[in-house]
Amino acid sequence: MDTLRVLVVDDELGIRHSVSRALRDFTVVVPDVDVEVGFAVDSAASGEEALEKIDEQAPDVLLLDHQMGGMTGIEVIEQIAARELSILTVMITAFATISTAVRATKSGAFDFVPKPFTPAELKETVRKAAAHLMTQRRARQMAEEKRRVRFEFIRVLGHELKAPLGAVESYLTIIKNRTLGNELDAYDQMIDRCLIRTEGMGKLILDLLDMTRIESGQKVREVREINVLTLARSAVENVAPVAADRGIEVILHCEEDVLMLGDEGEIQIVLNNLVSNAVKYNRDGGRVDVRLNCDTEIVDIAVSDTGFGLSSEDRSRLFNDFVRIKSENTRDIAGSGLGLSIVKKISDLYEGSCSVTSELGVGSTFSVSLNRGVSLENPNNGSRGDK
């Protein structure tokens, strides 16, 4: 249980006591953020004493009388504002006129309770204040978390862009300085490595654009009835030249239309990523099987390869941002480390799931399940985007 510190400021001893009594065992459940809140109550008999206590330790909630012997409540609020403290203030006063209420609210008071009040009225006002505070705190925490995730993403992105740039720069320096004398073959290999690294950077930039498009939610999603079979055929055609060069057979196991509600661009990204990965990370002369299945609710896409396979450790982190499996087998393959993370993000939009099964040296199967008729609003609006 969280505890909010409450400071009651009133020159009437009776009010201070009755507020303390009313809130002593009072708890509030804030359902939106799923917390229970209790209260620790302290009191002050004047504005001056209140400010002394605030300077020692600022409370979360201030229950503040307006008309007191010395400073008025509104003067206290102004002093708090001057100290740049954020304290949720509720005015309690016998002079509950509209003009005082307006002045207090303008100065930053959250709410207003007219005297005399019953314990129930006080509790209701405090409940609202607590709910407001806790919701605000949670929102701040979430914003902070979002900022941290973004920051971390940019930090790693910086690393992922700098590394290939550094590699290409070093190769070019060696070539320029003829560091290896007249070994032309060695220079050719270096140029090949430069091309692989720049291709990887290009892919990273394209994937970043895809990801921004999905995450921003600003671009209108064109959700309509689409045929996944057509998109799968297109993904298979895209990889056909590369697959043919390496003797890899790509087979699409589906004859019938597979219809669902979705954004064509998003589902195409999923299929392109899965099918092109299955070719890229395959062995020469291998095979790729693309299977589409559906029932009344779900479309299943499964893409199997005969590639190097993945360890269980690699499988567990494969759908995270910037994960690339580094090994002898993958060093010549241009990749951004974002493709599967994008697939995962898209499948989330369709209340779907992603998984991979794999056997080292034999191959892997990547499966994506998508809800066929998911509600169709913008991903950042409504409840769906929050799940």
Add this chain to the structure above:
Amino acid sequence: MAKRILLVDDDVDYLATLQVQLEASGYEVTSADSVDKGLEALEQCQPDIAVVDLMMQEQDDGFRLCYHIKKKTPTVPVIMVTAVMSETGFDFGAATEEERRWIKADGFLAKPVRLEQLIREVERLVEG
């Protein structure tokens, strides 16, 4: 006698280019592309200095390797290298003495490392 450098980085291109350049500058270079291979190489090549990348398969692989190198061969200086931008994360150039002691690295360089810069750092840390 040529000074022996152990290079550890999971970016094979970085390893290949730096090795070529350092060898052309008269150093003897052993390279490894993971923490485990780095530790193996440490015993075999008995380097005068190690140059270790910070972020390999895991974000803190460099620290881990650095720690083990210092534990096994306390006299071998370690230079830590990273492409992580200082403005968004660690600022190794400004690492305090205390941080250096904790990490146990003797020098820090930002990627991409300039050859002259690395050689200057190697010469500073390896005597004779």
